[in-house]
Amino acid sequence: MHIGDTPYIIELLTPKQNDESFEEKLQRFAERYRRILEHGAVVSICDNPLGNLHFTAMEVMSALELPFDPERTLLHLNTFHRKIDLDEFLGKARDGGLKYLLVVSGDGGPRLSRLEPRELGFDAKSITSVELLRYIGREHPGRFICGVAFNQYEPLSSEHEKLKRKLDAGARFVITQPAIGREPVVEQLAGAGVEVYVGAWMSKKIELLCECAGVKRPQGDAYDPVQNLVQLDAAFPGFGIYLAQLGFSRNWSGILSRTRVIA
Numbered sequence: 001m002h003i004g005d006t007p008y009i010i011e012l013l014t015p016k017q018n019d020e021s022f023e024e025k026l027q028r029f030a031e032r033y034r035r036i037l038e039h040g041a042v043v044s045i046c047d048n049p050l051g052n053l054h055f056t057a058m059e060v061m062s063a064l065e066l067p068f069d070p071e072r073t074l075l076h077l078n079t080f081h082r083k084i085d086l087d088e089f090l091g092k093a094r095d096g097g098l099k100y101l102l103v104v105s106g107d108g109g110p111r112l113s114r115l116e117p118r119e120l121g122f123d124a125k126s127i128t129s130v131e132l133l134r135y136i137g138r139e140h141p142g143r144f145i146c147g148v149a150f151n152q153y154e155p156l157s158s159e160h161e162k163l164k165r166k167l168d169a170g171a172r173f174v175i176t177q178p179a180i181g182r183e184p185v186v187e188q189l190a191g192a193g194v195e196v197y198v199g200a201w202m203s204k205k206i207e208l209l210c211e212c213a214g215v216k217r218p219q220g221d222a223y224d225p226v227q228n229l230v231q232l233d234a235a236f237p238g239f240g241i242y243l244a245q246l247g248f249s250r251n252w253s254g255i256l257s258r259t260r261v262i263a
Contacts, residue, residue, distance in 0.1 A: 003100055003145075003173065004072040007258040008041040009197055009242045014054045030064045032248050037072050039252060044102065044242065047076035050212070051109030058092045070097040074147075077136075078106025079127045083119040090136065094143055101146045102175060103129045103136065130162075133169035147173035147195075152185040153213055167194065175199060175242045177213045180228060182235035189239075196239045200229050203245035226255050233258065 003009065012032055015025035036043045045057040057075050061068060075093060077086075093101070105128050108114060115127040120135045133146055148171040150163055163174070173194050178201035179186050189196045201209045206223035209215050217223075225245075232241060246252075 003074060003195070003240075004042040006040055006042055006072075007240045008039075008256055009044045009074060009175070009240060010036045010039075010041045010246055011044045011046060011242070011244045012036065013046050013049060014057060014060045017053045017055055026060065026063060029060055030066055033066065035248065037069055039256065041256070042072045042074055042100075043069075044074040045076060047078050047104075047106065048080060048109070048112060049107070051080070051107035051112060053109065053111050056089065058089065058096075068096050068098055070099060073098060074100045074102055076102045076104060077132070078104050079115050079129070079132055080106050080108050080112040081115060082113045083115060086115065087139075090140060090144075094140060099143065099145050101136070101144050102149070103132050103146050103171070104149050105129045130165045130169045133166065133171060137170045145172050147171060147175055150174050150176045150189065151213065152176055152179070152183055153215060156185060163192070167192070173197065178209055178215070178244055179232060180215060181231045186236070186239075196236075197242040198232055198236050198239045199242045199244060200232050201225060201245060202229070202243050202247065205245075208245075229255060 012029065014029060015022050019025050033043055046054070047056070048054050075098060077089065081089070115132070117124040117127055117131065120127060120131060122131050122134075124131060129148055133148070136144055136146060148163070148166040151159055171194065173196070174189060174192060175197045176186050176189070176199045178199035180201075186198055202225045203209075204223060204225060206215075206217060210217050229241070241258075243256075
């Protein structure tokens with residue numbers, strides 16, 4: 001299973017709900033959505049990243065009267081929602097022909113509600129991506145192809161156990177945290193039995209990644225995202241690449257150079 005038969009997934013954010021320049025950001029979203037598709041990549045639309053309240057992919061695409069490309073769109077879904085909104089999201093995704101979801105626990109915030117176990121029919125302390133995967137599989141059997149995150153910077157024993165439970169719950173692909181060059185922990189995911197996409201941090205602001213993901217700051221010269229992408233291409237030829245913070249002001253043809261489907 002290859003998402004969109006392409007080696008590249010490119011992250012895209014919807015406008016924030018408190019953005020004063022909403023109309024401008026809305027049109028920018030449409031332009032970037034189209035550009036990603038025209039490049040032949042998959043669009044990955046985040047769900048309230050870092051706990052900040054954004055408009056949903058459904059709301060934005062509806063406002064733009066812009067149709068989804070079901071084969072080239074990956075929607076994120078986290079656990080910080082009301083159940084009524086979760087069910088509406090899944091229903092609209094189903095009705096729109098969408099099938100690829102990245103299911104994550106997510107980051108909370110003061111304006112975000114969190115799903116409760118009893119609401120989804122689970123006897124658990126809290127809802128994690130594992131319970132959310134099981135709920136999606138139960139309520140929409142065979143409808144969605146779900147992926148999960150893998151954080152190679154967390155203690156490995158617990159992270160591998162989490163990944164096992166996610167795969168047992170139905171996950172079909174994995175996206176790692178952004179990697180800095182060749183990382184043996186990421187290489188080991190080749191044996192997971194599912195498609196793997198290695199994260200690539202495409203901003204020069206490496207300090208933001210260090211803060212969010214607990215990455216050790218690279219030693220030596222300033223971080224070069226393009227050079228790091230070259231290293232990832234060489235180190236992980238059998239994995240896809242998930243590009244976060246990719247700039248839209250540059251020509252990508254020189255850096256997104258893979259032309260084949262993932263092996």
